[in-house]
Amino acid sequence: MKFQQVNRTRVKICGITRLEDALAAIHSGADALGFVFYKKSPRAIEPEAAAEIIRQLPAFVTTTGLFVNADQAYIDLVIKKTRIDLLQFHGDENAEFCNQFSRPYIKALRMKPGLDLQLECRNYADSQAILLDAYRPGIPGGTGEVFDWDLIPKPHPSPIILAGGLTCENVAQAVGTVQPFAIDVSGGVEQSKGIKDAVKIDKFINEVTRAN
Numbered sequence: 603m604k605f606q607q608v609n610r611t612r613v614k615i616c617g618i619t620r621l622e623d624a625l626a627a628i629h630s631g632a633d634a635l636g637f638v639f640y641k642k643s644p645r646a647i648e649p650e651a652a653a654e655i656i657r658q659l660p661a662f663v664t665t666t667g668l669f670v671n672a673d674q675a676y677i678d679l680v681i682k683k684t685r686i687d688l689l690q691f692h693g694d695e696n697a698e699f700c701n702q703f704s705r706p707y708i709k710a711l712r713m714k715p716g717l718d719l720q721l722e723c724r725n726y727a728d729s730q731a732i733l734l735d736a737y738r739p740g741i742p743g744g745t746g747e748v749f750d751w752d753l754i755p756k757p758h759p760s761p762i763i764l765a766g767g768l769t770c771e772n773v774a775q776a777v778g779t780v781q782p783f784a785i786d787v788s789g790g791v792e793q794s795k796g797i798k799d800a801v802k803i804d805k806f807i808n809e810v811t812r813a814n
């Protein structure tokens with residue numbers, strides 16, 4: 603049984619491309635930062651640039667590398683260059699693939715019609731948590747869209763990281779409704795794609811804290 607007890611919903615700020623955004627997120631109380639190693643994303647970052655940011659972070663902040671159907675050699679290279687803590691898989695990677703690295707992983711699932719979440723959680727039993735995001739055909743994530751939170755079964759079959767279209771306006775309701783282990787946000791705390799907004803980050807994390 604994985605640790606699920608939440609007395610404080612963790613917050614991950616995803617799509618970091620600048621040191622100042624990483625530091626603003628940490629200053630506001632973010633638990634984790636996400637770096638997108640997916641070249642087609644407007645938030646993509648090169649391993650060297652991510653390494654330079656990560657090198658300057660304080661202790662006790664979890665760094666996460668996001669991948670979409672990347673090959674094993676590239677993921678190993680990112681781990682080596684950045685010393686990232688966790689891997690986050692948004693593509694069609696199976697459990698065996700996800701499990702082969704020297705880092706623990708999170709599997710992201712999109713809430714497409716017919717998804718059997720109980721089954722998927724058994725398939726990805728070694729995943730530290732399951733990230734749930736909105737489904738839009740052809741787009742692997744970061745759509746900024748909200749899905750129907752009532753589709754998430756309770757009790758949660760795995761620790762849930764709720765993502766998809768969360769903003770300062772809806773995150774308190776999301777935390778109250780879903781009671782996730784953690785929240786993941788990208789677009790809702792941006793000025794423009796890949797550029798975060800320190801005021802929005804601060805407000806967002808305050809809203810999560812308020813809802814706990």
Ligand SMILES: O=C(O)c1ccccc1NCC(=O)[C@H](O)[C@H](O)COP(=O)(O)O
Nearest residue numbers: 616643743744746765767786787788789
């Ligand atoms: O951010 C991207 O561009 C991206 C591209 C491909 C796969 C996943 C991607 N992002 C996922 C995330 O950043 C998180 O799941 C995020 O919380 C959801 O994004 P948003 O709805 O913008 O908050």
